[in-house]
Amino acid sequence: MTQTVKLILEDGTEIEGQSFGAFTSAAGEVVFSTAMTGYPENxxxxxxxxxxxxxxYPMVGNYGVPGEELYESISKIFESDKIHIAGLVVNYYSEEHSHWNAAKSLGDWLKEYNIPGIFGVDTRMLTKKLREKGALLGKIVAETDVPLHDPNLDNLVAQVSPAGVQHYGHGQHKIVLVDCGTKTNIIRCFLERDVELIRVPWDYDFTTLNYDGxxxxxxxxxxKMCEATIQHxxxxxxxxxxxxxxxxxxxxMGLAAGGDTFxxxxxxxxxxxxxxxxxxxRCxxxxxxxxxxxxxxxxxxxWDMLFENLNDGTCEGIKHKTKPFFSTQFHPEAAGGPQDTEFLFDDFLKAVGEYKAAK
Ligand SMILES: NC(=O)CC[C@H](N)C(=O)O
Incomplete structure (x- = not known):
């Protein structure tokens, strides 16, 4: 037996669907992902x-959710220690799941974190609307209504960044990781290399630390909410x-360099x-x-643009012309998705090695 819930958008659109996960209401910015797999990571x-x-992707939940395993005190499986989305919208929720490492269903996992899901939604129609109008504010409404809320007005980084400093690994390169909400696969990518990692909160004054990169x-x-990080x-x-x-x-990096974001x-x-x-x-x-x-x-x-998005021409990374500073707008650590650009971690550590050798 499922219960009816509604997805309501700021433009007045109301879509009825069925509840899965927590039977509760939540507001947020409605965005779409066209990835075909990777909901545990996302x-x-x-x-x-x-x-x-x-x-x-029309059928979601069919491979369930894996059980947790730890690697150097961080998750080996997930990208952080909890679910961060405000709500989930799918077309067909597969109540039956089957996978060699599945430990629970997607619905039960959402319930654990009190996150609502809605299924039976025409996600193709919804995505076309979001493409035409742009990302919209919205809410999933179960029993009690909640006001619309724009999360981009909040300092979300302060909410997800850790409270204190943590150390991981032993290696020849000492890397400070400024954690504004890091995915654990970034930590794993470093720990698979020759790195000692110092993970610091978003507003920590890392300029006082002794590090190589x-x-x-x-x-x-x-x-633009991360003023403290930009200043450091x-x-x-x-x-x-x-x-x-x-x-x-x-x-x-773009903002600190004096550029703008939109x-x-x-x-x-x-x-x-x-x-x-x-x-x-090269693509x-x-x-x-x-x-x-x-x-x-x-x-x-x-500064130069380092990578360009071939769909819309927007900036996918920047690079300083003379100093070893570079960035990517995409995710070389993947999780989920293609791992083709993981070599960028090696490029960075090579630059760190060269910096140390020159010193
Ligand atoms: N994955 C990210 O780091 C996202 C960066 C930023 N919050 C954005 O939406 O553009």
Whole structure:
């Protein structure tokens, strides 16, 4: 027996569907992802905080949710320690699941974190609407109504960033990871390499630390909310130590460099976004999940666009012309999605090695 719930959008659209997960109401920004798999990764990616996620792949839940396993005290399976989305919208929810490592159903997992899901929604119609009008505010309404709420007005990074400093791994390169809502696969990617990782909160003054390279993580919401990170980063940009940023980290690098960011109409969320490496004809297929982008036109003269999105021409990463600073708007750590650009972690650590050798 399922219960009826509604998805209501700010433009007045009301769609009736069936409840799965928690039978509760929630508001957020409604965004869509065209990735065909990867809901365990997406739902636990802190970058999705405040968002009601519409999955365009028609059948969801059929492979269940894996059980937790730990790796160096972090999750081996998930991208953080909880579900971050505000709600989930699917066409067909598969109540039966089957997979070798499934431990529970998607619906039960959502219930554990009190997150509502709605199924039986024409997600094709909904996605067309979001593409035409842009991302809209919306809410899933069960018994009690809730007001619409724009999560981009909140400092979501402060909500998902850790409270204290943590250390991981033993390696020759000491990397500071500024955690604005990092995906654990970024930590795993570093720990598989020759790295000692110092994970610090988003507003921590890392400029006082002794390190070889600086990494800026992904994270939720509007990058302009991260004033403290931008200020610290501006100091780091005065030095020559290598810096690498992913997604929100790329936007923060752009802002700290003196450039601007803007909100994309409906964002890029999928596992098959084509990006071109500037100065080459080389194209990579990438995993993406973002609603903002660096405005390439506003970048100071000493910076270049590093990658370009081949669908809409927007900036997919930036690079300093002379110093070892670079970033990607896409996710080289994947999880989920293609792993084709994971070599960028090696490129960064190579730059760190070269910096240390030159010193
Ligand atoms: N995945 C991310 O880091 C997203 C960055 C930022 N919150 C955006 O939506 O553009």
């Amino acid at each position: 739902l636990t990616d802190p970058s999705f905080a405040g968002q009601i996620l519409v999955l365009t 600086l990494f800026l993580s992904n994270g939720p919401g509007d990058p 980063l501006q100091k780091a940009l005065q030095q020559d130590k290598p810096i690498f940023g992913i997604c929100l980290g790329s936007q923060l 909100k994309l109409k409906y964002g890029h969320r999928s596992h098959n976004q084509p990006v071109k490496l500037t100065g080459t004809q 990579y297929i990438t995993s993406q999940n973002h609603g903002f982008a660096v405005d390439t036109e506003t970048l100071p003269a000493e």
